[in-house]
Amino acid sequence: MKKNIKMLLLVSLTFMAACNNDDNNTPEEVPVVPGSAVFTKYVALGDSFAAGYSDNALFKKGQENSYPNILAQQFVAAGGGAFTQPLMNDNIGGLLLGGNVIAGTRLYFDGPTQTPVNVLGKPTTEVTAHLTGTFNNLGVPGAKSYHLLAAGYGNVAGVATGAANPYYARFSSTATAAVLTDAIAQDPTFFSLFIGGNDVLGYATSGGTGKDQTGNPNPATYGASDITDPAVFASVYTNLATALTAKGAKGVVANLPYITTLPHFTTVPYNPLTAKVIGKNNEAVGVATIKALNAQLYGPLKQALTAFSAGDRINLLSETGASPLLIKDESLTDLRVQLTAAFTPTLGAQNAAFYGAVFGQARQAKATDLVVLTTRADIGTAPTAANSGIGIAPPAPLNAFGISYPLQDKHLLIPTEIAEIKKATDAYNVTIEAVAKEKGLAFVDTRATMSQLANGGIRFGNFTMSSSFATGGAFSLDGVHPSARGYGLIANIFIDAINEKYGSTLRHVDLAQYPIQYPATLP
Numbered sequence: 001m002k003k004n005i006k007m008l009l010l011v012s013l014t015f016m017a018a019c020n021n022d023d024n025n026t027p028e029e030v031p032v033v034p035g036s037a038v039f040t041k042y043v044a045l046g047d048s049f050a051a052g053y054s055d056n057a058l059f060k061k062g063q064e065n066s067y068p069n070i071l072a073q074q075f076v077a078a079g080g081g082a083f084t085q086p087l088m089n090d091n092i093g094g095l096l097l098g099g100n101v102i103a104g105t106r107l108y109f110d111g112p113t114q115t116p117v118n119v120l121g122k123p124t125t126e127v128t129a130h131l132t133g134t135f136n137n138l139g140v141p142g143a144k145s146y147h148l149l150a151a152g153y154g155n156v157a158g159v160a161t162g163a164a165n166p167y168y169a170r171f172s173s174t175a176t177a178a179v180l181t182d183a184i185a186q187d188p189t190f191f192s193l194f195i196g197g198n199d200v201l202g203y204a205t206s207g208g209t210g211k212d213q214t215g216n217p218n219p220a221t222y223g224a225s226d227i228t229d230p231a232v233f234a235s236v237y238t239n240l241a242t243a244l245t246a247k248g249a250k251g252v253v254a255n256l257p258y259i260t261t262l263p264h265f266t267t268v269p270y271n272p273l274t275a276k277v278i279g280k281n282n283e284a285v286g287v288a289t290i291k292a293l294n295a296q297l298y299g300p301l302k303q304a305l306t307a308f309s310a311g312d313r314i315n316l317l318s319e320t321g322a323s324p325l326l327i328k329d330e331s332l333t334d335l336r337v338q339l340t341a342a343f344t345p346t347l348g349a350q351n352a353a354f355y356g357a358v359f360g361q362a363r364q365a366k367a368t369d370l371v372v373l374t375t376r377a378d379i380g381t382a383p384t385a386a387n388s389g390i391g392i393a394p395p396a397p398l399n400a401f402g403i404s405y406p407l408q409d410k411h412l413l414i415p416t417e418i419a420e421i422k423k424a425t426d427a428y429n430v431t432i433e434a435v436a437k438e439k440g441l442a443f444v445d446t447r448a449t450m451s452q453l454a455n456g457g458i459r460f461g462n463f464t465m466s467s468s469f470a471t472g473g474a475f476s477l478d479g480v481h482p483s484a485r486g487y488g489l490i491a492n493i494f495i496d497a498i499n500e501k502y503g504s505t506l507r508h509v510d511l512a513q514y515p516i517q518y519p520a521t522l523p
Contacts, residue, residue, distance in 0.1 A: 029507075030505050031505065032077040032078050032504075032505050032506060032507060033078060033503075033504060033505050034078040034079050034502070034504050035499070035502040035503030035504035035505070036250070036502045036503055036504075037078075037190055037250045037498065037502040037504050038079070038189040038190060038250065039075035039078050039079050039080035039081070039189065039190050040079060040080065040081050040189045040190075041081055041136075041186060041187060041188045041189045041190070042068075042071070042072055042075055042080060042081070042083060042136060042188065042189070042190045042191070042192075043136050043138060043183045043186055043188035043190075043191045043192075044068035044071075044136065044137050044138060044139055044191065044192045045138050045139070045148060045179060045180070045183055045191065045192070045193050045194075045195065045240070045244075046068075046138075046139045046140075046143075046192070046193065046194040046195050047139060047140060047141060047142065047143045047144075047194075047195055047197060047198050048139065048140075048141035048142065048143075048198075048481060049067070049139065049194055049197065049481065049482065049487075049490070050066065050067070050068055050137065050138070050139025050140075050192070050194055051063065051066060051137065051139035051140060051141050051167065052064070052065060052066025052067075052068075052069065052085075052137075052139070052487065053141045053481050054106070054476040054478075054481050054482065054483060054484070054487075054518070055093070055106040055107040055108065055116075055476040055477045055478060055481070055518060056093075056104070056106060056107050056476075056477065056478035056481075057092075057093025057094055057103065057104065057105060057106035057107070058088055058093060058141055058167065059088050059090065059091045059092065059093035059106050059522075060087050060088050060089075060090065060091050060522075061091050061484075061518060061522050062093075062106075062484070062518075063085050063087055063088065063137075064085075065484040065487050065488070065514060066085070066137065066139065066487055067482075067487045067488075067490040067491040067494065068083070068085075068136075068137050068139065068192060069083060069085060069137065070487060070488060070491035070509055071192065071491050071494055071495070072136070073509075074491070074495060074506050074507060074509065075190075075506070077506075077507070078504055078505075078506060082136075083136045083137065084133065084134070084135050084136050084137070085135060085136070085137040086131050086135045086137070086167075086170055086171035088125045089124045089125040089126075090123070090124050090125065091106075091518075091522035091523070092105050092106065092119055092121045092122070092123055092124065093105045093106035093119065093123065094106075094122075094123030094125070095123055095125055095126075095127055095166050095167075096123050096124070096125065096126045096127065097126075097127045097128065097159060097160065097166060098128060099126070101122065101123055102127070102159075102166060103123065103166070104118055104123075105118045105119045105120075105121060105122075105123060106118070106119050106518070107119070107476070107477040107478060108477070108517070108518060108519060108520045109470060109477060109517055110520075116470070116477035116478075119520060125170075127156060127159060127166045127169050127170055128156055129170070130156070130169075130170060130171070131170055131171040134173070134182070134185070134186055135171055135182075136186070138179050138182060138183055140153075140165055140167050140168045140179060141165075141167050142165055142167065142198060143165060143168070143179070143195070143198060144195075144196075144198045144199045144219075144228060145195050145196050145198075145199055145228060145232075145233050145236045145237060145240075146219045146228065146232060146233075146236045147165065147179070148178065148179040148180050148195060148236070148240060149178055149179075149180055149236055149239060149240070150178055150179075151176050151177065151178045151181075152164060152175065152176050152177075152178075153165055153168055153172070153177075153178060153179065154168035154169045154170075154171070154172025154174075154175070154177055154179075155169065155172075155175040155176070156169040156175070157175070162224075173185065180239075180240060180243055180244075183244065184243055184244070184246075187247065188244070188249050189249055189250070190249060190250050190251060191244050191249055191250075191251040191252075192251060192252050192253070192254075192494065193240060193241070193244070193251060193252075193253045193254075194253070194254040194444075194446075195237075195240075196233065196237075196256045196428045196432070197256055197259065199227065199228035199233060199424070199428065200227050200228070200256075200259050200421050200424050200425055200428075201259055201480070202224050202225040202226070203225050203226060203227045203417075203420070203421065204259045204260060204264075204265065204413060204417075204421055205225075205264065205372060205374075205480070206225040206410055207372055207408075207409050207410040207411055207412055207413060207417075208409060208413050208414070208417030208420070209225055209409050209410050210223055210224070210225030210226040210227065211223065211225075211226045211227070212226070212227045212420045212424070213226045213227055213228060213229045213232075214227070214229050214230060214231075214424075215229060216229055216232075217229060217231065217232055219232055227420060227421070227424045228424070230424055230427035230428060230431070233427070233428050233431060234427075234431040237428075237431050237432065237435055238431070238435055241253070241435045241438075241439050241441070242439075245439050245441070250440075250441070250442075250502060251439075251441050251442070252441060252442035252443075252444060252494055252497055252498050252501075253432055253435070253436050253441050253442070253443060253444070254432070254443075254444035254445075254446045254494070255428075255429040255432045255433060255443070255444070255445055255446055255447055256425050256428055256429055256432070256446065256447060257446050257447045257449070257450030257451075258421070258422060258425055258447065258450070259421055259425070260370055260413065260418055260421055260422070261450055261451070261454045261467065262450075262467070262475065262479060262480050263373070263467050263468065263469035263472070263475050263479040263480075264372065264373045264478065264479030264480045265370040265371075265372065265373070265413065265479075266370065266454070266467070266469075267373050267376075267469040267479060268371040268372070268373060268375060268376045268379075269322075269371070270324050270325060270365040270366060270367055270369050270370075270371060271322045271323060271324040271325070271365065272322065272325070272379065273317065273322060273323040273324065273325065273402070273403060274286070274321070274322050274323075275287045275290060275319060275320070277379075277380070278290060278317075278380075278403060280380070287319050290317045290318075290319050291319070292397070293317055293397065293403070293404060294316045294317055296397060297397065297398075297404060298314060298315075298316050298317055299316065300343075301314045301359060301362075302314045302315065302316065304338075304339055304342040304343065305335070305339075307342065308335055308338050308339075310332075310333075310335060313332070313362065313363035313364070314362070314363065314364060315364060323364070324364040324365040324366065325364065325365040325371065325379065325402040325403075325407055325412075326362060326363075326364055326365075326402055326403060326404070326405070326406050326407065327362070327363060327364070327365050327369065327402070327406050327407045327411070327412060327414075328361050328362055328389065328406040328407065328408055328409065329361055329362075329363050329414050330361055330409055330414075331414060331416045332361045332363065333361075334360040334361050335356075335359075335360045335361075336353075336356035336357050336359075336360030336361075337356065337360075338356075339352075339355060339356040339359055339360055340352045340353045340355070340356035343355050343356065354394075357390055358390065358394065358398065358405065358406065359406070361406075362406045365407075365412070368414075368415045368418075369412050369413065369414055369415070370412060370413040370418060371407075371411065371412045372410075372411060372412055372413070373469070373478075373479045375402075375407065375411040375412060378401045378402070378407070378411060379401055379402040379403070379407075380400050380401060380402065380403055381400070381401050382399040382400065382401075383398075383399065383401055383405050387408065387410075388405070388408075389408045389409075429447065440501075441501070442494075442497040442498045442500070442501035442502065443497055443501070444493055444494055444496075444497045445493075446490070446493070449489070449493055450467070453465065453466055453467040453472070453474050454466070454467045457472070458474075458489070460511050460512070461511075461512055462512075463511070463512060465485065465486070465489065465511070470517075472516075473485050473486070473516035474486040474489065474516075476517075477517070483514075483515070483516045483517065484514040484515050484516070484518070485511050485514040485515065485516050487514070488509050488511045488513075488514040489511060491509055492508045492509060492511070495507070495508060
C-alpha cells in the first residue's frame with residue numbers, strides 16, 4: 001500500500017513539474033487566423049517596389065523576394081491561395097526589345113573597386129515574348145498612379161515610343177488592357193496598393209529638371225520627369241480603391257516616404273572637395289591646384305560678386321579642409337550681364353561674356369542641397385558640349401565639374417525643388433490616408449518607417465538596418481529600391497497593419513534570412 005502511495009505521489013509531482021515547466025516556457029504561438037480578411041485571391045498593384053525591382057534592374061531572384069510574394073507566403077497559413085508573378089528569364093536583369101537592349105543588367109558590389117558595377121552578360125528577357133495567363137503580382141516598374149488606369153499601357157507596339165511600359169507589355173492580358181482591369185478581372189478577395197512614388201521620383205532623380213504639373217489635369221501632356229498634379233493623383237487613387245473594393249474585397253494601402261530621404265539623395269556630400277580629391281589622390285597636386293584656382297577663378301569671382309551684393313555665393317577653396325561643390329542654382333538672380341561687364345576689362349568682351357554665362361547663377365553648394373547619387377561619377381570630369389548647359393565643351397581651367405565648372409540642374413536638388421517634392425508627397429499622403437479610412441482599408445505608414453531607417457535605424461535580433469548606402473542593409477545598390485531584406489521589412493510592416501485592421505494573426509518573416517546584397521553570380 002505504501003509503495004502504491006509513493007508511486008502516486010511520484011506521478012503527481014512529475015505532473016506538477018511538467019505543468020510548471022510549461023508555464024515558464026515561451027507561450028505557445030497564437031494560431032494564424034485571417035480575422036475578417038479573406039486571403040484566398042490576393043492581387044498586388046503598384047510600381048517597381050511591388051515588382052521586386054532591386055539593384056537597378058528586375059530579375060528573378062528579386063521578384064521572388066518582392067514584398068507581395070513574401071506577403072503571399074505568409075497568407076498561406078491564413079487561407080491564402082497561389083500567387084503568380086510574371087518572372088523574368090534570368091538573374092542578369094535587363095530587357096530586350098526586338099533583340100536590342102533597352103534596360104541594362106543589375107548591379108552588384110565589386111570588392112576590388114569598392115563600387116557597384118553591372119553584372120556581365122546580355123539580358124535574355126524579350127519584351128515581345130508575351131507571357132500567357134493571369135498574374136497576381138501586377139507591380140509595374142516605372143508606373144505612375146495614373147498609368148494603372150491607362151488602357152493600352154501594356155501594348156508592345158507603344159513601347160518604342162514611350163506610350164507603353166515594356167514590363168507590363170510582357171504580361172498584360174490584351175494590348176488594350178489596363179493594370180486595374182487586369183486586377184479586377186481576377187475577382188480579388190484581398191489586395192495591396194502601394195503607388196505614387198514615381199509621381200515624384202522622376203523629378204527627383206533628374207535633379208528637378210521636370211515641371212510641377214499642379215493645376216494641369218491632363219496626364220497625357222506630362223513629361224517623364226514631371227510631378228503629378230495632386231488633384232489628378234487624388235482622382236486616380238480614389239477610382240482605384242473604389243474599383244478594388246466594389247465587390248467587398250479587403251486590402252492594405254501604404255503612404256509614401258519622402259523620396260529625398262532615400263540614399264540616392266543622401267549619400268554624396270555637398271562638400272567633398274579636399275586637396276586629395278582635387279589632386280586625384282595626390283594631395284600635393286591638389287594643394288597646388290587649389291592655390292591656382294583661388295588666384296585665377298574663385299578670388300576674382302568672389303570679388304566681382306561682392307560688388308553686386310552677392311559675395312556669399314562663393315568662398316575660396318580650403319587647402320586643409322573640405323570645400324563645397326560648385327553648382328548652378330537656377331533660382332538665383334542671373335548676374336551674367338553684371339559679371340560680363342566686370343570681367344571685360346581684364347578678359348576681353350568675348351571671354352567675359354563666356355564667364356558671365358557660366359557663373360551668372362553659380363554658387364557653392366550648402367547642406368540644404370542634395371547631390372544625386374549618379375553625380376558622384378561626374379565630379380571632376382570635363383563637361384562636354386552635350387552636358388555643359390552652354391552648348392560647348394569649356395576649355396581649361398573650366399574643365400572640371402563641381403570644381404571649376406558648375407554642376408548643372410540635373411546633378412542635384414536645390415531647396416526650392418526639394419520643397420516641390422515634399423509639397424506633392426504631403427498632398428498624395430493626405431489622399432491615401434483619407435481613402436484608407438473611407439474604404440475601411442489597412443493603412444501602412446511607410447514614411448514613418450523611412451524616418452526610422454534614416455535616423456538611427458531599425459534593430460532586429462543582432463542586426464540594425466538603416467538607410468546608409470550599400471552598408472545599411474535596407475536599400476539596394478541603386479539607392480532607391482529596397483534590398484531583399486528591405487522588402488522583408490516592408491512585408492512585416494504591411495503584416496502589422498493587416499493584423500491591426502482585420503484582427504488577423506499573420507506572422508512576421510525573419511529578416512535575417514534575407515540578404516542585404518546579391519552576389520555577382522546567382523543560379
